[in-house]
Structures are given as C-alpha cells and as structure tokens.
Amino acid sequence: MSLAIKGRQVAERKLAIYLLALPIAFLLSVTVYPLLHTISLSVHDFRTGAFVGTQNFLRAFNDPALVASVRVTVIYVCVAVLSEAVLGLLAAVVINRSVSSPLLRGLIYSVMIVPMVTPSVAAGVIARLIYIPGYGILNYVLRAAGIISRDVLWLSTPSSAMFCVLSVDIWQWTPFVFLVLFAGLTAVPRDIVEAALVDGASGVELFRYVELPFLKNLLLMVVMFRFADTFRVFDHVMALTGGGPGSATEFLSVYLYRIAFKFWNLNYAAAIAIFVVIVASILMYFLGKVLTSEVA
C-alpha cells in the first residue's frame, strides 16, 4: 500500500470519528445511560433509597399482577403476530395472482399505507366509535343481522375487551405485512412461475414450492418487527380500555406505567423494566441474525 493511500485512509478515519462522535454520544446518553440508571434503581428501595439487592426482583417473581400481565401480553403478542402474518401472507398471494392492473395495484398501495401512519391513539378512538354501547355501530349491525338480541358490552367484558384491543392491532398492522410480502412477490421471476404452471403445478403447490421460498426471509423479518412492536403495545390500549376491565388488557407496558406513574414505585418498575429488557434482547438477538444474512 502506497503512503499516499495510507495517508488518505488515516485522514478518512479521523474524519469518521469526528462525524460519528456527537450522534453516538447522543444516542448513548438517551438509551444506554438510562438503562444503567434503571439497573441502579432496580436494586434500591423506593421509600428509603437503601440498597436492597435482588429484593425488587424477588417481589416481581411473586407478583400475581405481573404474572397476569405477562400472560395477557403473551396471548396478545401470539394472536396478533400470527393473525397479521397469516392474513397478510394470504392477501399478498391472492391479490398478487389476481390483480395485474397497475392502477388497482397503486390504489391498494395507497389505501394500505393509511392505517400504518394513523397514530395508535387515534386508532383507539376509531375503535371506540365502533365498539362502544349506544353509539357504536357494531352492536347495531349485529342486531340488524339478527346475530345478537341485546347490545354487547364489548369493552367491559374481559374476553371481548381483549378481542377489541387485538382487532385494532390487526387492522392497523396487517397492511404492513401485506405490503412487504406483496412487494416481495413481484421479485419472483415470471419464468419460474410459468415453468411451474406448465409442469402442472396447482395453486397451492405454486405457493408451497415457488412463492413461499422467495418470501421466507421477508416473512421472518416482518414477523420479528411485529413481535417487537406488539410486545410494547401501549397507546391504543390506553385509549380503548386503559388496561381493563380489571386487568384483562393490562399488558406489560400498561402495568409498568401503572406501577411507575400511578403508584410511584419507580424502583419496582425499574426491576420489571429489566425483566422486559432481557426478553426484548433475546428477541433482538434473533432478529439481528436474520437481518445480517438479509441486508449485509
């Protein structure tokens, strides 16, 4: 390597360090520093401020409300992610096969992007206008169709409240799964599809052996994104049920919010936060593996 090139490389490295220093310090100060602060909070008592070691964590393991919260969070994440993945995949495959007009495709893109940019709090408002007894249109439609005879209190029965909260997530985010996979399908080479059809492949076989292998990595990626985002669900729950009735929709974020900002036990909340971070990190680790093989 000649000296000139080496000199340029050193200069470039220096410049890179100057440019990166400020934004990285900024990111560290807003994410890593608070995380360290959380760890320190979690090992202290919230009244006396004395060091208590693992006491807050032991309390967390014996907290029935936390167990209940983990339970509903798991149900929420599984049902939401699974429904979004299946519905999004199904819609992408069916629509890709049956719609070829660019106009209609463009319309689908435009319509499907709207729920994604809707603030979740607003999505909660929309759901309220549909589920609420009295004005809500769902009860009216079901009554008119003869399916129910009396108004259902959608938001104040535990199981239906869970359904309502889930429905908002699925309505808002299935388009995300759909858009990614729909776009991914356009990358499937036309001649492979035609060769399969000439060989007499059925629609299901075409999906199983041609389309699905093409979509596998993308599907994995969107599922990971949805996993991470459903795990932190907060906004539309606050607007729709506030965690109730009882603790039927008190997901981890909502529970943590209540412990920290209603009971003001910041130290116990910090211990729960550490628990959430650990679970989130495990998810992150797997995502990192998928993405490095996909993007880099």
Add this chain to the structure above:
Amino acid sequence: MLGSRAHHAIWRHIVQVLIIAGLLGYMFPFFWMVSTSLKPKSEFYTYPPSLLPGHPSFGAFSSVLIGRGYITLLGNSIVICLSAVIFILALSLLIAYPLTRLSLPARVKTGILQWILSLRFLPPIVVVVPIFAIIRTAGLYDRPVSLIFLYSAFGLPFAVWMVKGFLQEVPKELEEAAWVDGASRSYAFFRILLPLLAPGILATAVISFALSWSEFLFALILTATPRAQTFPVGVWGLVTQFQIIWNEMAAVGVISVIVPVCLLLFGRRYVLSALTFGVIREKS
C-alpha cells in the same frame, strides 16, 4: 382451453370486485370517524345511528380546537415534530455518511449499524422511568424541548437505516469525479451528493415526522399542561373523560390522521419503499 381461459377471466373479475369491496370495508372505520365528526350533537340520540350526518357541520372541530384550546396542542405537536425531524436528518447523515463513504474497518461499520438497529427494538417503556427522573432533575419537565430531544433519539435508528440505504444507491464515483476536479469533500457533499439524496431525505423526513407525530408514551409522562402537551395526549384526554362527546372525539381523531396522510402525498413511492425496508421499488 378457450373455455378454461374464459372461466379464468370471470374468476379474476369476481376476485377484483371482492378486493375493491374489501378495500372499502377496510376504510370503513375512517369513514365512520369522519361521518361522526361532522354530526351535530342532536344526532347522537337517534336510533339506529345514521351512516351520514343529517346536517353536517364543522362545529365539533371549532369547539375542540378553539373552545377546548386544542389548537395549542396542535401547534406544540407541529413545532416538536418539525424540530425533531431537523435533528434526525442532520444526525442520521452524520452517522450514515462515514459508514458508507469513509474507510472504516468493516467490523466497526456493521457493529455500529447493528447497535443502532437494536435500539429500534428497545421498548421505550423500559427507559421511561429513568428518563422521567433525569428530565425532572434537569428542570425540563413539561417543556417541549425534552420531547424534541427524545423524539430525535428514538427516531434516529430508523432514519439511519433509511439514509444509509439511499446513500448506498448513489455511486461513489460521482463525488470522486468532483474531487479530481479540485472540489473539497464538503463541496462534493453539499453540492453533489445532497441534491441527489433529496427525494430519499424527503421520505425520511416524512416518516420521521409521522413517527414523532404518533408518539404517545413520552408525551403522556413528560408533559402536564398545554405548554408542552402534544396532540395525541389531547386525543387521549378526550377519550378518558367521564362524559364522552362523540363528535369532538371523532374530530380530534380526524385531525390526527389527516396530518400524516397529507404528508404522504409527498413522495408516496419513497415512503412506501422505506416503510417496507426497500422491498418496494416500483416506478409509479
């Protein structure tokens, strides 16, 4: 053969009609919200609820924006989000440029990128407690500046990955040609690279704005009065009231959806491409 083709064509038409019906159904909740926002109060006590307002009026919008003073929250949201977008763009260029244009060890590059991506998966609720404590001691509670700071940080990971993707698409040779002609690195960056990046930067700005615009958790915890409260906090405030006024609630919902949708009119293609990790590369 002909029979099967005709059969196929009919089938396609049926599916297309079903898809359009499905799209309309998907949009129904929005329609219902808009319709509700235009209904005067008297129309909420009729049964069955009417699909369209009998006497449409913008009364709910003016009573919520002026009467309840939500126009202040709207202003706060716009100021906070625009400021955050400016910071996000500047910082993401500062990170993405060295990672794509300067010679750094590959391990350092992927390491930084992966770390930044991992922040995208950090649930904000786990850092909200210490951030609340820090903001309080710094005397920044209930101040827009603390939200600008946080939105810039939490919007950054996504923006870095987007900008990085757009930067990689611009051939390095364009800048190198300028250097050969005697241009400085900064001249090449501002006069050659940045104009080429403009559409990508615009898409990044739109998405960063939409993400900050939707943010609720930090705004809920770090603000208390209209001095710093953002619009989503106002939306939530109406929902949790004891007596809910339907048309006002729908009106704030409409406003909070209209703003990001209007922004999408700019560069829909790039926004789509970015929201779907660059999978969508359609020319439209």
